[in-house]
Amino acid sequence: MRKIIIILISVLLLSACTSKVANGDLETMINSIEEMPIEADAKIHIGVFDDNFGQVITNYLNEQYPDVYTYSVIDESLKLDISEYDIVQTLIEYTPLMSENLNPIDEKLNVILENDYIEKYTKDVNQVENYFMPFDSKGLLFAYNKTMLESFGIDLSDSNDDKLPEAIDSFEKISELANKWEADQVTYRDDLLSSVFSFPFNEQLAMLSFIQNSNYSIVSGSKGEELNIGEDLYNALSTYQSLGETSWQFNGLENSDMLWNYEEVLELQSAPFLLVGNWMYYEDYQASQAYELVFTKLPSLNGADLSTLSSVSGFVLNKDSLYPNAQNLFLKAIKDQKGIEFTIDSGIIPIIDPAYIKDLEKIVSSNIEEMIVAYTHSEYISLQAFEKDPSIIAFKIFYEVDFRDVWKELFLGEIEVDEAYSRMLDKINEWISNNNLELEGIEYELEEDNSEGND
Secondary structure (H helix, E strand, O other): OHHHHHHHHHHHHHHHHHHHHHHOOHHHHHHOOOOOOOOOOOOEEEEEOOHHHHHHHHHHHHHHOOOOEEEEEOOOOOOOOHHHOOEEEEEHHHHHHHHHHEEOOOHHHHHHHOOHHHHOOOOOOOOOOOOOEEEEEEEEEEEEEHHHHHHOOOOOOOOOOOOOOHHHOEHHHHHHHHHHHHHHOOEEOOEEOOEOOOOOOOOHHHHHHHHOOOOOOOOOOOOHHHOOOOHHHHHHHHHHHHHOOOOOEOOOOOHHHOOOOHHHHHHHOOOOEEEEEOOOOHHHHHHHHOOOEEEEOOOEEOOEOOOOEEEEEEEEEEOOOOOHHHHHHHHHHHOOHHHHHHHHHOOOEEOOOHHHHHHOOOOOOHHHHHHHHHHOOOEEOOOOEOOOOOOOEHHHHHHHOOOHHHHHHHHOOOOOHHHHHHHHHHHHHHHHHHOOOOOOOOHHHHHHHHHHHHO
16 A cells, blocks of 8 residues: 555656656756757758748757758748758648648647647647647737826736736727717827727638637537538627627727727727737837836637637647657757747747746747737637638638628628628538538537528
8 A cells, every 4th residue: 555655656756856847947947858969960941931030040959059040031821842851931721731731749848738838839740740840829819008098097016926907908998988988089199099909801701700709619529521611600699799889999980990000009009909910110119109018818708718810830840851850959959948039030020938038048029028928928820721622621611601791791790690600601601612512510509690691
């Protein structure tokens, strides 16, 4: 019995140590990785999206392993022929299409991949073996003008430390503030406030953040045939419609005027809330206009979190490379202290455990730290493909079918939920038919809804 207890205690201690390494400090995590002797005469050519990052990371590696690493800049929008490279940066959605040509990542790097913040981006692509090392996020984030809100007397305390003050952590609360500010005719810099938040009617992927609410996602299940376009979609549209009951624009502006207008908001401070990306000139506007912008996750709606959509890239390894250790040493380097600092210095937001920020030698600006945290709440595009045609992922529908008119009219109260739902089903059914695809278990429902929509 005593022997069994000792074994159990040992197992528990080992599990605790493993967890600490996976989610603890950066130096401990990197130092826990076993040595990988680089191959003699190794030569590694890397395809990267950013020229500056390619230069600094290869210089860093070549200081340790002279004349081993070279790079070329590649177009991130293209599905690349990996045969020209030992390592290549790719968007996450392209990884499944390349799997037959990829080398699994060395198990010694599992300590990196098993970190909670990394694992979020690998669960859909690293199923059988680990092929994809997440690198960076890019996309729109929610932001608020701290200077403006403080001038309105808003309490910006954050007692639960989720980086979003309680006073503005839901769209219902922001709606109440909008009503109050309109009634009180509040001013900022001697001008009447006329805009609270502009919903991006002109940007379909940005609007998807609000259509997919109440823990609902259109692309769900394990394959494209399982698109969730039944009652859950109807209910999500109903919740979304409630947002249009608020005057987000007033004093001469209308809700119908709304569009993604980040540059105007950054330059003129015309609204306290906006959607803005990490590649935009937010720093210049803050400096010139003397205000403080804070990046956060989206406020909740109907008691559930909303998520912005991010473009996620990472690195994969060519299975035909003669130097697997040299390949994996590159992956290790991009996740160590210097690699993370090089990433940030190149204007790239790394996918890392936010706890590692404190372990960096260089001081990270508050906005960069906010973005790193905020992107952990974003989602990448769903990767479920159709069984009938695996070359087509279900999410492709949002690139090829325009729902913006339906969503805008529903928001503005020009149509009711029944009509919006029916019109969305019509568009979805047409796309499915044009691509010679099928949806499981809802063929009759689609036909029935379409006929109702045509009456």
